[in-house]
Amino acid sequence: MSNEITNYRGRFAPSPSGPLHFGSLVAAMGSYLDARHAGGIWLVRMEDLDTPRVKPAAADKILATLEAFGFEWDEKILRQNNPHRSDAYRQALAKLAARDAIYRCACTRKEINESGVPGVEGSVYPGTCRIKPPAGRAAKTIRVRTDDTGIGFRDLICGEIQQQVLSECGDFIVRRADGLVAYQLAVVVDDAFQGINRVVRGADLLFSTPRQIVLQKLLGLPTPEYAHLPLVKDANGRKLSKQSLAQPVNNAHPLPALLAAWRLLGQVKPEHDLGNPNEFWAWAVPKWKLSQVPKDSSMVSRLNLPAD
Numbered sequence: 333m334s335n336e337i338t339n340y341r342g343r344f345a346p347s348p349s350g351p352l353h354f355g356s357l358v359a360a361m362g363s364y365l366d367a368r369h370a371g372g373i374w375l376v377r378m379e380d381l382d383t384p385r386v387k388p389a390a391a392d393k394i395l396a397t398l399e400a401f402g403f404e405w406d407e408k409i410l411r412q413n414n415p416h417r418s419d420a421y422r423q424a425l426a427k428l429a430a431r432d433a434i435y436r437c438a439c440t441r442k443e444i445n446e447s448g449v450p451g452v453e454g455s456v457y458p459g460t461c462r463i464k465p466p467a468g469r470a471a472k473t474i475r476v477r478t479d480d481t482g483i484g485f486r487d488l489i490c491g492e493i494q495q496q497v498l499s500e501c502g503d504f505i506v507r508r509a510d511g512l513v514a515y516q517l518a519v520v521v522d523d524a525f526q527g528i529n530r531v532v533r534g535a536d537l538l539f540s541t542p543r544q545i546v547l548q549k550l551l552g553l554p555t556p557e558y559a560h561l562p563l564v565k566d567a568n569g570r571k572l573s574k575q576s577l578a579q580p581v582n583n584a585h586p587l588p589a590l591l592a593a594w595r596l597l598g599q600v601k602p603e604h605d606l607g608n609p610n611e612f613w614a615w616a617v618p619k620w621k622l623s624q625v626p627k628d629s630s631m632v633s634r635l636n637l638p639a640d
């Protein structure tokens with residue numbers, strides 16, 4: 333099947349909870365090269381919605397790193413934490429409410445863990461508050477009502493992905509108890525707002541994609557194409573993340589990290605020395621092949637586990 337796309341609009345959407353580490357560089361590179369190879373637009377979106385986790389100056393540091401590594405983004409950077417976006421998220425919640433697709437939930441994480449079945453990401457929400465929350469309990473969380481329709485999509489790297497959101501995840505959160513809009517809703521609203529038609533990102537979000545498709549359908553928004561890149565693991569086989577205190581990449585020496593990310597993405601070895609990031613990108617953009625990117629097999633096998 334062809335991976336051609338017209339009027340390509342892609343994006344890199346880091347959360348400013350720390351400096352850019354190697355795993356995020358791989359995601360930035362994959363999305364950038366795939367967009368540029370197709371002659372497309374590449375945007376940067378700062379996912380600074382989760383204010384308790386945002387670190388001061390992290391967004392500026394991430395942008396300085398992207399610049400030092402020679403990334404060039406189109407259009408203005410979109411920041412989630414601004415009044416226009418808050419209005420858009422509120423409107424999306426109102427639309428879901430008008431469709432009777434959401435309800436309030438009073439359950440704590442502990443209660444869900446105790447009663448839930450293990451799912452793709454933590455325990456499956458058992459539906460306790462679907463009819464109404466137990467009397468006398470403050471219900472601050474808002475969940476979306478899911479059903480047992482299977483959600484499927486063809487990931488451009490991982491292949492056919494199927495998930496039954498109700499049984500593998502359960503009704504999921506669209507507004508958190510602290511009043512913040514959940515990541516799943518914000519990302520869907522923002523991808524549509526920015527006209528993103530291909531999402532290239534890390535395989536840690538492969539599990540989230542079916543939930544995002546559920547929201548796109550409920551909100552009448554288009555579903556982009558998806559390509560989930562392999563994750564970078566540390567020596568113990570754990571995903572590199574800001575939480576595991578992965579080392580930030582070194583702005584003073586971008587080329588070794590660029591070449592390491594390129595190799596991790598399964599691309600051909602350079603046949604000559606590349607002296608600096610500009611030379612790297614000029615050489616890499618025409619050479620990029622999405623079909624060469626390896627599948628993150630650990631993620632794919634977890635998602636496709638047959639139901640009991």
Ligand SMILES: [Zn+2]
Nearest residue numbers: 437438439461
């Ligand atoms: Zn509940």
